[in-house]
Amino acid sequence: MSEFLLIFISAILVNNFVLKYFLGICPFIGVSDEVTASLNMGMAVTFVMTLTAPFVWLINTYILARFNLPFLEYVTDIIVIASLVQLVEMFIKKYSRGLYNTLGIYLPLITTNCAILFSALFLVLRNYNFIQSIIFGFGSGIGFTLAIVIMAGIREELEYADVPKPFKGAAITLLVAGLMALAFMGFAGMPSA
Template sequence: MEYFVIIVGSIFVSNIVLTQFLGICPFVGVSNRLTTSIGMGGAVLFVLTLATMVTWLIQYYLLVPFGLQFMQTIVFILVIAALVQMVEIILKKVSPALYEALGVFLPLITTNCAVLGVAILTVQKQFNLLEGAVFAMSNAIGFTLALVIFAGIREHLDTMEVPKGMRGVPIALVTAGILALAFMGFTGMVK
């Protein structure tokens, strides 16, 4: 039941993109086409889950025992950057096909604030390792969901006649606002 609350809560109720404002850059940047946004979602799912688990282990087996919690920000971002690099190298060797699909998105993920954000949130919410992994995974699914819906809308938007001044980013942001409004309908579903 707890896991169910975590899953529904982070996919719908407090969607990472539309209510927490994490990972907006890829949300606006790569959401032009449906296929690229699915690729990006896959890469985020992979890295986010892995990064959250690794940073969780570091937090509780390295930082807390030595009283180094103030180093959290520095350590986490370095771990994430190194992890992304490592995933890229391993993926290239082990599964070239998957690397082809996710490759271009991997370097972008280091600066995706969703990864660092979820890692810090997991520690703040005092989840255990399994809860943290579920939390990370459902946040990544929420991210992908928002990205895919948004890409679908934007593909349609291309063929619409938009007032001149609003073309491009402004109309995309207003659309995202309306999408966020729709997601507010889930408020109060859990807790």
């Protein structure tokens, strides 16, 4: 049990996907100017990430490893992600209009969110088992959500700050992200999985 907790916490704080591995930077800069929008984006990412982890694990263990086809990993991973995203989109469009309205526009973007593919590759690299994979996927998603929501909170305040004109937008966002990464380095001393 403590081992699962360790994977979960370290995926959120110590090895935060955005601030340690630079994953999902495009939505991190693009969507993070409003708290609600970035919370929705984070939820969509967490949802898809938790779902892809078990599928990728099953395909890797029972098909690719068994038939000795590891070089197909990238192609199968990306197909799993793309088709899952498509499936989720169709499913919530049919069954939950409200959820579709909040998550809908972010779902197509998620196919090319590098955080998802990275989590798929990472759980194979780390030799996680089935349950560990799901927990890792979920924790990474929460970590992404945490970073993007904090960023959105800061950027909402930045609206009122007197930022030099050439630094407005992407430049100041990156500088703020740098300071956040510095703060998150404080977690590096924690035990991690």
